[in-house]
Amino acid sequence: MMTSPAPDPIGLDELDRRIVLATQDGLPLVPRPYAAVAEQLGCSEQAVRERLAQMLESGRIRRIGAVPNHYAIGYTANGMSVWNIDDAMIDAVGERVGALDFVTHCYRRPRHLPDWPYNLFAMVHAASREAALVRVEEIALLLEREFRGACKGRDVLFSAGILKKTGLRIAG
Incomplete structure (x- = not known):
């Protein structure tokens, strides 16, 4: 059979x-x-x-896109900016921040209080930490100008190296 x-x-x-x-x-x-x-x-x-x-x-695949090695093209200061954004405004703020040409990833994540109050993450790549911090400051100024009072705090976490540059793999 x-x-x-x-x-x-x-x-x-x-x-x-x-x-x-x-x-x-x-x-x-x-x-x-x-x-x-x-x-x-x-x-x-x-x-x-x-x-x-x-x-x-x-939805069987999510996207087709370039996955650059930021280190190889000179962007060695990769900072994940994290933001404590008012929940009532987070969708609008996330859309606006994610549309910035120097933000490569922008997404909402749950807070883990009391230690982690941040609920919006935005990845910034630059050639130096100073340049990355300038970009993060640009985001802060934009939030103050367009979403006054929405941001209750922020921080920046810098990468020490590349951890993953591939998506899910299926076996042959």
Whole structure:
């Protein structure tokens, strides 16, 4: 008796799975990366693009984006600015701070009182600690100007090194 393979728990069919495996370490650094992936997999570039779009739409993959090594491009002062923002204003503040061109990550996190009052995190990269602190001060001035009274405190935590530069991996 023949049996079917067990369905993939996240709903990837065989081509989707092969596309994820072929791209999870990054796209080829060529003028047409999707065409290169398609050639490797023996399918069309259009199929690769359509499948990736479907996986994004369905939430099976979250994003396609560049993951730079900030140290390699000269940004060695990586400061996670943390902010104690009034809960009633945090969504608006987070949207505004996250839209700044020098903020690469901005997200809400729960407070852990009494030791950790911060509920908004915004990552700033710069060539020096001084330059990073200038950026954080720019955020503070923006908050005071546009969201007077929303910020009750802040701090900056500087990275000592790169801890992770990859996403979730699936086994081949």
